Amino acid sequence: MMAAGVKRLGAQKTSYKQRTLWRDAVRRFFKNRLAVFGLIIVIFFLFLAIFADFLAPYPYDEAHLNLTLRFPFAVPRFPLGTDEIGRDYLSRLIYGARTSMTVGLAVQVIAFGIGVPLGAIAGLRGGSADFIIMRIVDVMTAFPGLLLAILLVAVWGGGLWKVIPVLGFTSWVGVTRITRAQLLSLREKEYIEGARCIGASEWRIITRHLLPNALTPLLVTLSFGIPGAIFGEAGLSFMGIGINDPMPSWGKMVGMSTGYVRVYWYLALFPTVLIALTMLGFSFVGDGLRDALDPRLIE
Amino acid sequence: MTRYILGRLASLIFVLWVVSMVTFALMRAVPGGPFDEEKQRLPPAAKANILRKYGLDQPVWKQYLKYMWNALHFDFGIPYQVPTTTVTALIAQTWFITAQVGIMTIALSYSLGLVMGLVAAYYQNSWIDNVVTFTAMLGTTIPNFVVALWLLLLFSVRLQWLPMGGWSEPENWVIPGFFSKDWIMPVVAYSLRPFSTVARYTRASVVDAIHADYVRTARAKGLGERTVVLRHVLKNALIPMITVLGPDIPNLLTGSIFIEATFRVPGLGKYFWTSTFNRDYPMIMALALLIAFLWSITYLVTDVIYTWVDPRLRFGAARGV
Numbered sequence: 001m002m003a004a005g006v007k008r009l010g011a012q013k014t015s016y017k018q019r020t021l022w023r024d025a026v027r028r029f030f031k032n033r034l035a036v037f038g039l040i041i042v043i044f045f046l047f048l049a050i051f052a053d054f055l056a057p058y059p060y061d062e063a064h065l066n067l068t069l070r071f072p073f074a075v076p077r078f079p080l081g082t083d084e085i086g087r088d089y090l091s092r093l094i095y096g097a098r099t100s101m102t103v104g105l106a107v108q109v110i111a112f113g114i115g116v117p118l119g120a121i122a123g124l125r126g127g128s129a130d131f132i133i134m135r136i137v138d139v140m141t142a143f144p145g146l147l148l149a150i151l152l153v154a155v156w157g158g159g160l161w162k163v164i165p166v167l168g169f170t171s172w173v174g175v176t177r178i179t180r181a182q183l184l185s186l187r188e189k190e191y192i193e194g195a196r197c198i199g200a201s202e203w204r205i206i207t208r209h210l211l212p213n214a215l216t217p218l219l220v221t222l223s224f225g226i227p228g229a230i231f232g233e234a235g236l237s238f239m240g241i242g243i244n245d246p247m248p249s250w251g252k253m254v255g256m257s258t259g260y261v262r263v264y265w266y267l268a269l270f271p272t273v274l275i276a277l278t279m280l281g282f283s284f285v286g287d288g289l290r291d292a293l294d295p296r297l298i299e
Numbered sequence: 300m301t302r303y304i305l306g307r308l309a310s311l312i313f314v315l316w317v318v319s320m321v322t323f324a325l326m327r328a329v330p331g332g333p334f335d336e337e338k339q340r341l342p343p344a345a346k347a348n349i350l351r352k353y354g355l356d357q358p359v360w361k362q363y364l365k366y367m368w369n370a371l372h373f374d375f376g377i378p379y380q381v382p383t384t385t386v387t388a389l390i391a392q393t394w395f396i397t398a399q400v401g402i403m404t405i406a407l408s409y410s411l412g413l414v415m416g417l418v419a420a421y422y423q424n425s426w427i428d429n430v431v432t433f434t435a436m437l438g439t440t441i442p443n444f445v446v447a448l449w450l451l452l453l454f455s456v457r458l459q460w461l462p463m464g465g466w467s468e469p470e471n472w473v474i475p476g477f478f479s480k481d482w483i484m485p486v487v488a489y490s491l492r493p494f495s496t497v498a499r500y501t502r503a504s505v506v507d508a509i510h511a512d513y514v515r516t517a518r519a520k521g522l523g524e525r526t527v528v529l530r531h532v533l534k535n536a537l538i539p540m541i542t543v544l545g546p547d548i549p550n551l552l553t554g555s556i557f558i559e560a561t562f563r564v565p566g567l568g569k570y571f572w573t574s575t576f577n578r579d580y581p582m583i584m585a586l587a588l589l590i591a592f593l594w595s596i597t598y599l600v601t602d603v604i605y606t607w608v609d610p611r612l613r614f615g616a617a618r619g620v
Binding site: 135138139141142143144146147150151152154155227231234235238239241254255257258261262265268269272275276279280283 | 463576590
């Protein structure tokens, strides 16, 4: 009798179109106009980054020493003008997208690679492991992040493949905090207790119940972490200690432009607009994700 | 409560100790030293003399212990970049300028953010709410050096209303002794982000408070609108703000490297990286310790004020929750 009732309920359920959390989230995300706009910006810059070799009219390091500091459209070959040693500004801006996106994504890989395991150990093991990890987190929080980044760059040198680990190393703390906090609160939930009661193994509870539920806030952290890393690279390069010449970086282009800004305004304007657009794009996506993934906001 | 504060102070000392060790170790790990051959050619005897003068001929652990001993007596050494002064004097002199920008920024952004957030919440979903929300969204997203350059391009290059940067002496101010045009752009560019944070949080917590039961009660017992807003809505909405605004203050007071570089403000900012690249050990140590100290002490003060202002937390603490 009981079993039949349960079976019938189950059969009835499949006759509806299944609605999962993720499908709901995708639907809600695409209903959010700002989020879609952000996604378009992000995809556009990713496209520039991936296909820079085909899109850019010139190599980023090709200098035309007889055509330095030309204004946009002054020379038809260079629609966005040239920089102080005659490199095509449009090409450098396109390749700059590659630098920003590489840094933004790669830094997150490192930050999550350090942050998630440490947070998980702290949250699940507790005890002395938790104590030690959280003291490290305390010190990292109080340590002036930018100063640490500058010191590390000074010790180790600049350049793309050194800036990435430096920024990754200075930005895992937030990930650890969130992972730990999530696991601590999830561990006490009834459904975990329920899973334990029906005899699920520790490993199954972690992989099937804890991690999927902790994923949502981590995803939001990721989408705000990417522009954070892009900002970090732009900041270091702005000071002239991030990406090395001749590789272009928007931050470096802004930093170089400050000396010319009185006359050659375009040198400052274009890269700042691109930095601002990238940051806006990612934070629209982040806001959209946060709203879409919060099941409490279901209409 | 006393025990809590003492515990926090102990962890503050621990944090400062670790920060000092890490910074010291990192600095010595930098290849090259402050008095390398490529910077100035010196006869070996003269170089040995200089190294001895600054104690750089000693083993690193001895240098560290000596530094810490001196630091505990508030002697932070002599900056190699400007050997005619002391680290304390140099920081005091440049920080004075940075802190001026910081204090003006705090005053402008916090007051304006509070008012605009309140207005936006009060006229929820009106055009003014949309303007405030949109500005706040831009302000939290766009980096301050981008905003700084846009201001520079618009107001100094294009319109030529404001100076390109620099920091003039008080006698050259527009209103001598009272107001300088040099302040406008750095402060505005620097204010945008804290303004946005304040406006965002004020709006959110005021919207919550407006719908709270105690506000309905206040209205029901016939209080005037002004009293309701100021005494009931705002007062309660401000409590959670303490945890948001507090930790931002040391940031704002130590200034922004980017703002100072863009507007050529002769503040503390540039020493963050000139010290690193000139291997100015005493200056880097002092800066790292200064920031870590300000940071930890602000967190502590914020938490204490918070528990003190909100009676619910005070009782929670008493019960050991």
